[in-house]
Structures are given as C-alpha cells and as structure tokens.
Amino acid sequence: MCFKDEGNFVEALDIARWQFGIVTVYHFLMVPLTIGLGTLVALLQTRWHKSGNEAYLRMTKFWGKVFLINFIMGVATGIVQEFQFGMAWSEYSRFVGDVFGAPLAMEALLAFFVESTFLGLWIFGWKKLPAKIHLACIWIAVCGSIVSAYFILVANSWMQHPVGVEMLDGRPVMVDAWAVFTNNTALVAFFHTITGAMAVAGGFLLGISWYQLWRRRKDGIDTVDATGRVIVGESATIPGRDKLDHSVWIKSLRIGAVVAMIAFAGSAISGDLSGKLMFEQQPMKMAAAEAACHDGTSFSILSLGDVGAKDCSDVVAVMEVPGLLSFLAHNDFDTNIKGVNTLVPEYQEKYGTHYPDEAKYGDLANTEINYVPIMPVTYWGFRMMIGFGGIAALAAAVALWVTRKGTVPQATWLMRLAIFGILAPFGANAAGWIFTEMGRQPFVVAPNPAMSGVDQVFMFTASAVSRGVSMGEMVFSLVALGTVYAVLLVVEVKLLTKYIRGGVVSAMPELDQTKKKHDDEHGPGAEGGDDVLAFAY
Amino acid sequence: MDFLPTLWFILIAVLWTGYLFLEGFDLGVGMLMKTFARDEKERRLLLNTVGPVWDGNEVWLLTAGGATFAAFPFWYASLFSALYIPLVFVLLALIFRAVAFEYRGKIHSDRWRTTWDWAIALGSFVAAFGVGAMLALTTTGLPLNENGDRVGGPFAWFTGYAVVGGLALVGFALVHAAAFIALKTDGEVRHRARRLVGRYLPFALLPMAVWAIAVAVENGKWFSWVLIAVAVVAAVASWVANRAGREGRSFLGLGGFLLAGVAAIFSAVFPVVLPSTLNPLWNLTVENASSSSYTLTLMSIVAAVGVPLVLAYQAWTYWIFRKRISVAHLPEPHDFAPAVGPAAGTAAVGGKN
Numbered sequence: 001m002c003f004k005d006e007g008n009f010v011e012a013l014d015i016a017r018w019q020f021g022i023v024t025v026y027h028f029l030m031v032p033l034t035i036g037l038g039t040l041v042a043l044l045q046t047r048w049h050k051s052g053n054e055a056y057l058r059m060t061k062f063w064g065k066v067f068l069i070n071f072i073m074g075v076a077t078g079i080v081q082e083f084q085f086g087m088a089w090s091e092y093s094r095f096v097g098d099v100f101g102a103p104l105a106m107e108a109l110l111a112f113f114v115e116s117t118f119l120g121l122w123i124f125g126w127k128k129l130p131a132k133i134h135l136a137c138i139w140i141a142v143c144g145s146i147v148s149a150y151f152i153l154v155a156n157s158w159m160q161h162p163v164g165v166e167m168l169d170g171r172p173v174m175v176d177a178w179a180v181f182t183n184n185t186a187l188v189a190f191f192h193t194i195t196g197a198m199a200v201a202g203g204f205l206l207g208i209s210w211y212q213l214w215r216r217r218k219d220g221i222d223t224v225d226a227t228g229r230v231i232v233g234e235s236a237t238i239p240g241r242d243k244l245d246h247s248v249w250i251k252s253l254r255i256g257a258v259v260a261m262i263a264f265a266g267s268a269i270s271g272d273l274s275g276k277l278m279f280e281q282q283p284m285k286m287a288a289a290e291a292a293c294h295d296g297t298s299f300s301i302l303s304l305g306d307v308g309a310k311d312c313s314d315v316v317a318v319m320e321v322p323g324l325l326s327f328l329a330h331n332d333f334d335t336n337i338k339g340v341n342t343l344v345p346e347y348q349e350k351y352g353t354h355y356p357d358e359a360k361y362g363d364l365a366n367t368e369i370n371y372v373p374i375m376p377v378t379y380w381g382f383r384m385m386i387g388f389g390g391i392a393a394l395a396a397a398v399a400l401w402v403t404r405k406g407t408v409p410q411a412t413w414l415m416r417l418a419i420f421g422i423l424a425p426f427g428a429n430a431a432g433w434i435f436t437e438m439g440r441q442p443f444v445v446a447p448n449p450a451m452s453g454v455d456q457v458f459m460f461t462a463s464a465v466s467r468g469v470s471m472g473e474m475v476f477s478l479v480a481l482g483t484v485y486a487v488l489l490v491v492e493v494k495l496l497t498k499y500i501r502g503g504v505v506s507a508m509p510e511l512d513q514t515k516k517k518h519d520d521e522h523g524p525g526a527e528g529g530d531d532v533l534a535f536a537y
Numbered sequence: 538m539d540f541l542p543t544l545w546f547i548l549i550a551v552l553w554t555g556y557l558f559l560e561g562f563d564l565g566v567g568m569l570m571k572t573f574a575r576d577e578k579e580r581r582l583l584l585n586t587v588g589p590v591w592d593g594n595e596v597w598l599l600t601a602g603g604a605t606f607a608a609f610p611f612w613y614a615s616l617f618s619a620l621y622i623p624l625v626f627v628l629l630a631l632i633f634r635a636v637a638f639e640y641r642g643k644i645h646s647d648r649w650r651t652t653w654d655w656a657i658a659l660g661s662f663v664a665a666f667g668v669g670a671m672l673a674l675t676t677t678g679l680p681l682n683e684n685g686d687r688v689g690g691p692f693a694w695f696t697g698y699a700v701v702g703g704l705a706l707v708g709f710a711l712v713h714a715a716a717f718i719a720l721k722t723d724g725e726v727r728h729r730a731r732r733l734v735g736r737y738l739p740f741a742l743l744p745m746a747v748w749a750i751a752v753a754v755e756n757g758k759w760f761s762w763v764l765i766a767v768a769v770v771a772a773v774a775s776w777v778a779n780r781a782g783r784e785g786r787s788f789l790g791l792g793g794f795l796l797a798g799v800a801a802i803f804s805a806v807f808p809v810v811l812p813s814t815l816n817p818l819w820n821l822t823v824e825n826a827s828s829s830s831y832t833l834t835l836m837s838i839v840a841a842v843g844v845p846l847v848l849a850y851q852a853w854t855y856w857i858f859r860k861r862i863s864v865a866h867l868p869e870p871h872d873f874a875p876a877v878g879p880a881a882g883t884a885a886v887g888g889k890n
Contacts, residue, residue, distance in 0.1 A: 097610020
C-alpha cells in the first residue's frame with residue numbers, strides 16, 4: 001500500500017482525473033461523428049436505392065469512406081473507456097458495480113457486437129450481399145451505435161441522478177431496473193447527445209462540400225451567369241470532376257446545412273429539458289454554470305472578475321437578462337434560483353463539512369470539502385457549448401442562403417471559414433461534457449438533494465480512485481496514452497485531408513476518367529462479374 | 538453454492554473462451570504478418586482473411602470485461618487495477634492494431650504500410666501476451682490485500698505464471714491462425730500454413746498445457762485431469778487431421794483444445810475468481826465478489842437473449858465470407874491524386890457548358 005506516502009495519493013487522484021478527462025473528451029471527438037455521419041450514410045444509401053440516382057451512390061461511398069476513417073478511432077479509443085474504470089477507478093467500480101456495470105455490459109453485448117459485426121458486413125459486402133441486405137447492414141450498424149449511446153448515457157446519468165437503488169452495506173444495489181433504464185436524466189441526455197451528434201455530422205458535410213464546390217469554381221469547372229446562377233461544367237483532366245460531381249456536393253451541402261439546423265433546434269429543446277432537470281437534481285451545477293453567487297432570476301450573458309473565487313466576492317455581473325435563468329430552470333420568470341452562497345451551507349449540512357477520516361480519502365481525509373465546482377470551467381463551458389452550437393446553426397442557415405443559386409462564392413476566406421466551422425459543433429459537444437462532468441464535482445456520484453431516497457446515494461471523487469495504483473503508474477499511462485492519442489489525431493486528420501482532397505474518386509477509383517474510360521455500371525445490385533473482391537484492405 | 542454467481546462465473550468463462558477462440562486466430566494472423574507472409578501480396582491476403590470479422594471478434598473482449606464489471610465488480614476492480622501497467626500496454630496494442638487494420642491500405646507507400654504492419658504484428662503480440670498473462674494471473678493469484686488492492690509495486694504481478702499465460706495465448710493464437718489461414722486461403726500460402734500447423738502445433742500448445750496442469754495440481758480436482766485429457770486428445774486429433782489435409786477438422790480440433798483447456802483451468806479454480814497470494818482469506822470468490830442477485834437476474838435475462846443472437850449473426854457473417862481467398866482475388870491497391878486543378882499560374886482547364 002502506498003498510504004505512507006499520502007502526499008502522492010492526492011496527486012495520483014489528480015492525474016487519474018486528468019487522464020479520464022483527456023481520454024474521454026478525445027473519444028468523444030470520434031463518437032458524435034460516428035453516430036451522426038453513420039446515420040447520414042445510411043440515409044444516403046437508402047436514397048440511392050430508392051431513386052437510382054448515382055449522385056447518392058457517390059455520396060454514400062465518399063461519406064462512407066470518411067466515416068470509416070473516423071469510426072476506427074472511436075473503436076480503438078473506446079476500449080480504454082471500458083477498462084479504465086477498473087484500472088484507475090477501482091474504488092468507484094467496487095462501489096457502483098452493482099448498478100453501473102450492467103449498462104456497460106449491455107452496451108457491449110447488445111450494441112457493440114451489432115455495430116462492429118454489421119459494419120464489417122457492410123464494408124466487405126459491397127456486391128457480395130444482395131443490395132437490400134447490404135443496405136440493412138448499415139442501418140443495423142447505425143442502430144447499434146445509437147443503442148450504445150443510450151446505454152452509456154444510462155450509466156453516466158446514474159452518476160448525475162442515482163435512481164433505482166437502495167443502500168446495502170454501504171453500497172448502492174439495484175432494486176428497480178426500470179427506474180435505472182428510464183432515468184429521466186438519461187432519456188434527456190440521450191436526446192441531447194444524438195442531436196449533438198447530428199449537428200457534428202451536419203457541420204462536417206457542410207464544410208467539406210463547401211470546400212469541394214469552391215474547388216470546382218477555383219479550377220474553373222463551375223462558373224456563374226450574370227444572375228449568379230451556377231453553370232455546371234466538367235473537367236477532363238481533374239479526376240472525378242464531372243457534372244454529377246457538382247450534384248454530389250451541392251446536395252451534400254444542403255443536407256448538411258438542414259441537418260445542422262434541425263439538430264441545433266433539437267439540442268436546444270433537449271438542452272432546455274436538461275437544464276430543468278439539473279436545476280432540480282444538481283442545483284450546485286446550475287449555480288456554477290451561472291457563476292451565480294447570490295440567489296436570483298437573471299441569466300448572465302457576461303460576468304467578469306474572478307468567477308472562480310471561493311467566496312464569490314469578486315464576481316461582477318456585467319450583462320444579465322432578467323428572468324431568463326428562472327425560465328431556463330423552471331419555465332417562469334420569477335422563481336428564485338439558489339446561488340452558491342445559499343447552496344454551500346445546505347450541502348455542508350447534508351454531506352458534511354470535512355471529508356471523513358478514512359484511508360480511502362488519502363490526503364484529503366479530514367480536510368474541508370469544497371462543494372463549488374471550478375467556476376471558470378463551468379461558467380465558460382456552459383457558454384461555449386451554447387455559443388458554438390448556436391454559431392454552427394446560424395452559419396448553416398447563412399450557407400443555405402448563400403448557396404441558393406447552386407454554388408458557393410469564390411472567396412477563399414469563406415471556404416476557410418466553412419472548413420473551420422466544422423470544429424464548432426465538436427467544440428460544443430466537448431464543452432458540454434466538460435461542463436457536465438466538472439459541474440458534478442466534488443462528487444463522482446452526485447447526490448440529488450431535492451429528492452428523497454436518492455439524496456444519500458453519493459460518492460466523493462476523492463475516494464473513487466484505485467488505491468493500489470501508484471503515482472508513477474498513473475503518470476506513465478497518462479503520458480503513454482496522451483502521446484499515442486496525439487500522434488493518432490495527426491494521422492487521422494492527415495488521412496481525412498487526403499481523402500477529402502481526393503474527392504469522390506478517393507472512394508470510387510473507377511470514376512477517375514484521367515486514368516481510363518470506365519463503363520458506368522453502378523445500378524443497385526450490379527455484380528462485379530469476376531472473382532476479384534469488391535473491397536479488400 | 539449460490540446458483541446465479543455460479544452461472545455468471547460459467548458465462549464469463551464462456552465469454553473469455555469466445556474471445557480466445559475468435560480473436561485468438563486474428564491476433565495470430567496479425568503476428569504472422571511479419572513472420573509468415575513473404576511479400577506485400579501475402580500480407581494483404583492474410584489481412585483480408587480476417588478483414589470483415591476482426592472487429593466483431595474483439596467485442597468479445599469488451600463483453601467479457603463489461604460482464605465481469607456487472608456480475609463481479611470486485612473481481613473486475615481488483616484484477617484491472619492490479620494489472621495496471623500490463624493493461625496499459627494491452628490497450629495501446631489494441632489501439633494500434635485496430636487503427637492499423639483500417640489505415641494500412643489507405644496510403645500507397647511502402648513506408649506507410651511497413652509501419653502499420655509492425656503495428657499489427659507487435660500490437661497482436663502484446664495484446665495476446667497481456668491478455669494471456671491476465672487470465673493466468675486471475676487463476677493463479679496476485680498479491681492482494683484485504684481491500685483487494687495490489688501490494689508490492691507496479692510489477693508485483695510479474696511472475697512465472699504471467700509469462701506462461703502470456704506464452705500460452707501467443708502460442709495458441711499463432712497455431713490457431715495458421716490453421717485458420719490454411720482453411721481460408723488458397724494456393725501456396727494455404728499449403729505453407731498447413732505445414733506450419735503440423736510442425737509447430739505441439740510446441741505452440743505446450744505453455745497452455747503447463748498452465749492447465751499447474752492449476753490442476755494446485756487445486757487438486759479429479760475432473761481437471763479429465764478435461765486436460767480431453768484437451769490433449771483434441772490437440773492430437775487436430776494434428777492428425779492436419780496431416781491428413783483436413784483443414785476444417787484441424788481448426789476445430791484446436792478449438793476443442795481451447796474449450797477443454799479453458800474449462801479445465803476455470804473449473805479447477807472455482808469458486809475462487811482471483812486468489813490473493815498473501816492470505817487465502819482475502820481471495821475473491823464467486824460469492825464475495827459478485828453483484829446482487831437482482832442485478833445478476835437482470836443480466837441473465839439480457840445474456841439469454843443477447844448471446845445466442847450474437848452467435849447467430851456472427852456465424853452468419855462467417856458463412857457469408859466463407860469462400861477461400863487467394864492473392865488473385867485481391868483488387869489492385871489504388872491511389873489517387875487530389876482532385877485539384879493545375880497550380881496557380883498555369884491556365885485553368887475548365888469545361889464550360
């Protein structure tokens with residue numbers, strides 16, 4: 001045991017927390033794109049089957065290829081997610097295992113198997129499987145990824161809002177599976193996550209299609225007439241740039257923009273529902289989101305000063321919308337929302353002023369509990385989530401308007417903005433997760449003070465870490481995983497860039513008219529005709 | 538003995554067996570990328586024997602881990618935290634391997650492919666060794682204190698058993714992969730793979746036999762010896778089938794060896810799931826490590842629906858891709874240039890309407 005060296009223990013906790021944060025946010029760069037883009041690829045392939053329009057086949061192939069480059073990174077980093085509870089958070093695993101392990105196991109058994117098996121069938125099944133079954137495979141795989149989101153959110157939401165359990169020998173044991181799996185927090189979070197994922201995919205389609213249309217104009221393939229309407233051309237020297245190619249990108253752009261806008265509306269609605277639950281279930285998180293020291297009804301647009309100061313003395317609300325906070329929390333304009341200064345004594349009364357004098361709290365045993373999350377993180381995290389999401393939706397609306405005549409302007413800075421804009425929904429997703437996880441501190445399983453029954457089910461993050469794992473091991477894994485993740489991110493972006501710059505040809509080499517003339521045999525169910533595999537690694 | 542924890546002990550053994558059976562050969566194929574395949578065409582051929590299925594195979598690992606968390610949280614917590622460093626390596630290996638499968642063919646350059654080939658080969662080796670060591674240690678014990686936490690430092694797990702277990706899975710994976718390649722390919726590679734099985738089978742299976750015998754001796758149950766005998770018979774049958782050119786039977790014989798071997802090992806240690814080498818009182822058992830019977834009941838229902846379903850559609854996948862492949866079946870690797878016009882300064886070539 002390394003309790004002798006208690007100074008190290010706290011640091012191991014800090015490193016374990018950084019590690020969890022880094023690997024989880026990283027994993028969640030890939031996940032929303034997997035869910036969102038997978039759904040769109042399935043829709044595009046369906047559209048191709050129904051219409052027979054080759055533009056949709058090309059869209060399926062191109063976006064499918066890009067989807068797979070990203071998908072594998074989500075798979076690879078997902079294994080870390082499942083292992084690290086036991087590795088770095090064994091006390092947490094022991095405490096919550098009875099209720100938290102079940103959704104994790106179900107996620108693997110009912111979702112990951114489906115997702116990976118049917119995606120394998122889809123990748124290698126082109127021309128091998130009957131067209132309809134091949135289409136079914138992508139749908140089943142996408143359903144698998146959506147179901148996996150549900151299960152993991154059930155697990156996470158139980159940490160935000162522990163329901164369906166009773167305390168037995170100091171551990172929560174499941175007594176009501178229905179309550180756990182229909183946890184209102186989970187259902188809302190699921191809706192919020194899926195809409196967030198669709199926003200990511202929408203922005204992705206929009207940005208990349210914009211680049212392609214811009215490229216076609218820059219290369220002199222597409223031009224515009226006096227009214228600004230596009231005149232679609234084709235190039236015999238640039239691979240894949242035929243007339244249908246224009247159709248691929250303008251369709252993709254519009255689908256992306258519409259999806260991004262609808263997704264933002266959906267995430268606003270689900271976010272609002274989520275806020276109301278948070279107000280009930282985790283009032284401190286709500287107050288921290290607002291850097292609200294004192295009780296009030298106003299939503300802060302901008303607060304200056306040291307929003308992290310413990311006594312709140314330095315926070316100056318510069319700009320506020322009266323009544324809006326009450327509306328967000330309670331659907332009216334005059335409900336008083338408790339501020340940090342009111343909540344801290346309430347928490348202290350219920351959960352103590354000091355960490356218990358037990359070994360599992362390590363160096364923190366007997367020290368004062370700080371019930372206030374790190375407010376600059378929660379305050380700005382909350383605003384970045386909403387801000388990035390809103391900017392992306394607004395940009396999508398503008399993009400639809402600007403491209404109404406069939407192509408994009410020639411301006412390079414607009415193209416750069418569109419590419420850069422791809423990052424906004426990713427940023428919104430990451431900020432949302434950082435906010436909701438950091439806002440739960442100092443608890444790993446947050447007590448819900450307003451509710452009887454679940455208010456005594458909680459666990460402090462300080463007591464959740466693996467006590468047998470040394471500081472050195474934690475540092476090693478953080479450095480090793482961090483380095484590998486950084487390298488792989490560079491590799492993924494490099495590959496994505498290559499495939500995006502290659503256009504549809506990167507996914508359909510047969511379209512390269514500069515290499516050889518190819519007879520167009522791409523109807524649904526077309527057969528390869530010889531023994532060569534349609535796809536191989 | 539409580540029924541539900543026992544059932545779940547069996548189920549987790551089944552999940553591990555499923556993992557070792559399926560990912561066993563794709564880990565082995567990964568290792569053979571650098572040792573067996575002679576040129577780029579053969580490496581691609583090997584890769585594509587498992588291409589459609591490796592990812593589905595790997596989920597057995599996630600499911601075994603998740604099921605352990607759900608059914609035996611104390612086992613999961615102690616085992617995974619005690620083996621922190623080796624599991625970090627297993628994770629890194631699995632990450633590199635997964636990404637390599639997908640990215641290897643995505644850029645047309647020898648350096649790129651060679652790099653990822655190493656990622657596949659080493660990743661497969663490290664993952665196989667690490668998982669094998671982990672399973673050996675959960676059956677032979679770790680220095681755990683009363684709370685189930687490892688004592689003795691980050692490398693306290695490194696014992697002879699860890700090495701034997703690691704080699705057991707590496708050896709099994711290699712020979713199982715060779716049998717799989719013999720079954721899945723055609724041409725020269727097929728015959729070479731078959732010869733490989735015939736030559737190395739006894740040596741490759743030896744570490745697993747040592748592990749099983751050690752556990753049997755330690756726990757002294759008569760049926761362990763019966764199961765070990767079954768495993769040996771299966772191994773001999775596999776070897777004989779290989780000599781007779783019956784690739785399917787040879788592959789299945791190895792599967793039988795694995796099944797009987799894992800059954801021998803897990804049944805010998807039952808009801809202990811993770812012994813403490815410091816004090817038998819601190820052993821984790823199916824009783825003191827398990828979840829509540831409510832949770833186990835729920836999970837039993839889910840498993841009763843889920844596991845047969847998974848087996849059915851994974852079997853279907855293997856049926857779809859049942860055809861042997863040879864180097865002639867592989868499409869030409871393609872490369873592409875960016876779809877951009879001539880650089881600025883030269884005339885734009887634009888087709889107008």
